[in-house]
Amino acid sequence: MIQRIQTVYLILTFLAVGVLPFIFPLWTLSDGKDYFFMQNQFYVILFGLSTAITIYSIISFKKRQTQFVANRLNIVLNLILLGLFVYHSLNLSGETLVVSEKGIGMFLPILAIISLVLANKAIKKDEDLVKSVDRLR
Template sequence: MIQRIQTVYLILAFLVTSVLLLFIPIWTLSDGKLFYFNQDPIYTVIVGLSTMLTVVSIISYKKRQNQFVMNRLNIILNLILLGLFVYRSLNLSGEALAVSEKGIGMFLPIVAIVLLVLANKAIKKDEDLVKSVDRLR
């Protein structure tokens, strides 16, 4: 259901994890080359899983509990991705003479995590509303 706010949050998280990571570099290496996430297979797999979980979560709007669990798994995947970005950026080779620039692409998992947390908060609110209506019957 597109009219639910959590679906809007999930669509924005989908855009951040899939589309923006394709076009925004994670960092610029010391020799001036741009580094995108798809240049490393580990990043590609994690972003692919995150994108797939977001799409499945959007599709399963009738099962709020499953949607909630998928979003939590997606948050964990994005935290792993962020950890790998930070680890890789701190251990870049050739950093003695020239310092590489960290790009805004490194912070996109943080944006995705915030959107997924907001979606989970809205899902919890919907679930509480349904439970309160069931109690009245």
Template structure:
């Protein structure tokens, strides 16, 4: 059902990847300009995919197994996104490009934690349904 705790976790993951990323910069360049994810097309595509997967997972609350698989795929995409953020910030030469890292760079970690909590709640619901089926 839509009022379950995993839906709350999924909604918070949606807020982290879909809403907060619009307002929080990934880093600040050496010129003092904030760098948002929309300035790189690859980041925009990956964040769009993770946001879309979160919304699809919220909508498919009746199919717990599909929800579980979508969340795992979403976790993998967020790990790839986090890896790209870290790679870009560490691989660039010194102060040439990235001057200061922003909080937006670590929002995929928040999304991953929330998706893991949602998967634990989905697994708990699935185990409860299976135990009730055994009693019949």
């Protein structure tokens, strides 16, 4: 399981959506306080769902097609999360004098999407290899 490259990519995804959001704030408010994802219930649900799908994908390493579909679902979920972050950052009103700073936490879904795409590429490569060996039998 761990010797496959897609598992390494999925562990990176797990770190990006399951661990790093607790460390890095999404943005810093104008009063200097950090805004973490835990302050919004919808973000908690989306990050939790993405983490659960990633864990399921890591566990189902024997079923490559299921793993591939779960990763695609996770990519869509992270795109929705990224879209919500962009929408929220563009709709911050009342910041005429003091502008809030965007944190690195806003870019964690991008890291997750990149590693999920690389994992899917490796899964497809494994699937093609298995199909070519089956053809030889």
